[in-house]
Amino acid sequence: MSVAAAAAVHQLVERRETMATAESLTGGLVAATIVEIAGVSAVYRGGLVVYATELKARLAGVPERLLEERGPVDRDVAAALAAGARERCGADWGLATTGVAGPEPQGGKPVGLVYVAVSGPHGEEVRELRLSGNRDAVRTESVTAVLQLLADTLRAAPAPA
Numbered sequence: 001m002s003v004a005a006a007a008a009v010h011q012l013v014e015r016r017e018t019m020a021t022a023e024s025l026t027g028g029l030v031a032a033t034i035v036e037i038a039g040v041s042a043v044y045r046g047g048l049v050v051y052a053t054e055l056k057a058r059l060a061g062v063p064e065r066l067l068e069e070r071g072p073v074d075r076d077v078a079a080a081l082a083a084g085a086r087e088r089c090g091a092d093w094g095l096a097t098t099g100v101a102g103p104e105p106q107g108g109k110p111v112g113l114v115y116v117a118v119s120g121p122h123g124e125e126v127r128e129l130r131l132s133g134n135r136d137a138v139r140t141e142s143v144t145a146v147l148q149l150l151a152d153t154l155r156a157a158p159a160p161a
Contacts, residue, residue, distance in 0.1 A: 001033045001140060001143050001144050001147065002033065002036060002037070004143075004144050004147035004148045004151060005033045005034050005036065005037050005147050006037050007147075007151045008034075008147050008150045008151045008154065009034065009037045009039065009040050009043055009044075011151060011154040011155070012043040012092075012093070012154070013039060013042055013043055015154065015159065015160055016160065017043065017092035017093060017160060018043050018044070018045050018090075018091040018092050018093070019034075019043055019044055019045065019091050019092065019093040019094070019095060019150070020044070020045045020046055020047055020048075020085040020086055020088070020089030020090075020091035020093070020094050020095070021034070021046075021047035021048070021085055021094070021095045021096070022047065022048045022050060022056075022060045022081040022082060022084055022085035022094065022095070022096045022097075023047065023048070023049050023050070023096070023097050024049075024050055024051055024056070024072060024081070024096075024097055024098040024099070025097055025098060025099045025100065025101045025114065025138070025139060025142060026097045026139050026142050026143055026146075027049055027051060027139075028047070028049045029139055029140075029143050030047070030095060030097060030143050030146060030147070031044075031046075031047040031049075033143050033147070034147075045089040045090060045091040046089045047085065047089070048060050048084070048085060048088065048089075050081070053067055053071075053072045056072060056077065056080075056081060056098075059084075059088070060080070060081050060084035060085060060088065060096075061080065061083070061084035061087065061088060062077055062080040062081060062084060063080065066080065071106075071107040071108075071109070072098055072107070073098055073099055073100055073106065073107065073109040073113060073114075073115065074098070074115065075115050075126050075128060077098055077115070078096050078097070078098050078115035078116065078117035078126050079096075079117045079119065079124040079126050081094075081096035081097075081098060081117065082094040082095055082096035082117035082118055082119035082124060083119040083124060084096075085119070086119045086120070092120065092121060092160075093118060093119065093120045093150065093153075093154075094117075094118070094119040094120075095116075095117070095118055095119075095146050095147075095149075095150055096115075096116065096117040096118075096119075096146070097114065097115075097116050097117075097142050097143070097146050098114070098115050099112075099113055099114030099115060099129070099131075099138070099142060100112065100113050100114070100138075101114075101135045101138045101139050101142075102134065102135045102138060103134075103135060111138070112129075112130055112131040112132055112133075112138055113128070113129070113130060113131075114128075114129040114131055114138065114141075114142045114145070115127070115128055115129070116129065116142060116145045116146035116149050117146070117149075118146070118149050118150050118153045120153060120157060121157070121160075122157060122158070125149060125152075125153050127145060127149055129141070129142065129145055
């Protein structure tokens with residue numbers, strides 16, 4: 001996790017851009033991983049832990065209708081969480097995690113189904129993951145995946161003006 005976090009933080013420092021997080025199944029683990037990196041205060045604005053579904057709408061700005069129709073574990077919910085983190089925290093980039101860590105399925109969604117998302121100046125990227133292992137493994141792999149998605153997106157994004 002820390003390698004992916006260091007890569008993303010380093011790229012943001014070079015670009016002079018900032019990030020924020022909105023987390024569900026990871027419950028603050030993305031933020032905790034990011035803030036372990038020296039110099040992160042130059043790029044990390046803050047984050048939202050929105051474990052309860054209604055807080056995804058109230059705090060992160062996910063449309064209530066989307067949550068009612070599809071539930072919290074959904075590709076578009078992940079994108080909305082990332083955009084909400086970006087907007088609500090005043091950051092250039094927003095990261096989000098939502099999914100089912102287990103031990104039981106949730107709302108008809110299987111354990112290990114996770115969506116990670118990044119929202120930036122040029123749109124959103126979402127990855128669907130089908131993870132295996134216990135609850136800790138699913139959460140840890142989700143953190144690594146969202147940080148890797150950010151690093152990949154930053155490499156592909158045009159340099160800021």
